Amino acid sequence: MKQLLKRYRFFLITLLLLLGIAAFDHVRAIKALQVFHFSLKEMLLVIPPVFFLLGFLDVWVPKETMVKYMGPGSGILGVFLAFFIGSAAAGPLYGAFPVAAVLMKKGVSFPNILIFMGAWSTTKIPMFLFEMASLGPQFAWTRLAVDIPGIIVIAFILNQLIGKTEKEALYRKAEELP
Numbered sequence: 001m002k003q004l005l006k007r008y009r010f011f012l013i014t015l016l017l018l019l020g021i022a023a024f025d026h027v028r029a030i031k032a033l034q035v036f037h038f039s040l041k042e043m044l045l046v047i048p049p050v051f052f053l054l055g056f057l058d059v060w061v062p063k064e065t066m067v068k069y070m071g072p073g074s075g076i077l078g079v080f081l082a083f084f085i086g087s088a089a090a091g092p093l094y095g096a097f098p099v100a101a102v103l104m105k106k107g108v109s110f111p112n113i114l115i116f117m118g119a120w121s122t123t124k125i126p127m128f129l130f131e132m133a134s135l136g137p138q139f140a141w142t143r144l145a146v147d148i149p150g151i152i153v154i155a156f157i158l159n160q161l162i163g164k165t166e167k168e169a170l171y172r173k174a175e176e177l178p
Helices: 002-007 009-024 026-060 063-070 075-088 093-105 110-122 125-134 137-161 164-176
Strands: none
Touching (some): 002 009, 026 093, 063 075, 063 093, 075 110, 110 137, 125 137
């Protein structure tokens, strides 16, 4: 029982806060529940397909192939593939974390993982198409021209700043995932 309370303490504290808010302001509590409902629905629509595709990636693509094309020494091809995989994705950024973990398990280099995360967050194709339609091609192409070099520079700076032992610890944690 104690372990169960410890495990779900954040949820229980949030629930108590929500009940406290509801006691004083019903409108805010209802608004908070609506946001919770929207977020839960979005997660239920996004997470299962992501895990489904991860299962395919984990089973169908051998580790040697991933190391060859995106591992250390893969060069510009690895960078291009990291951009392509990250940009082709749809969904919020939290969907990228399990994909990054599987890529780490498959031996993808750390800079390519960072480029993948950067591409997922800023250069998604659906977002680019939306920007083309609503903000105009000049804005969309300019933003893309600024973002791509920015993502590469940030990835390589972070790769230099993060120590070898920290990277090894991250890869070990990824290996331990089911």
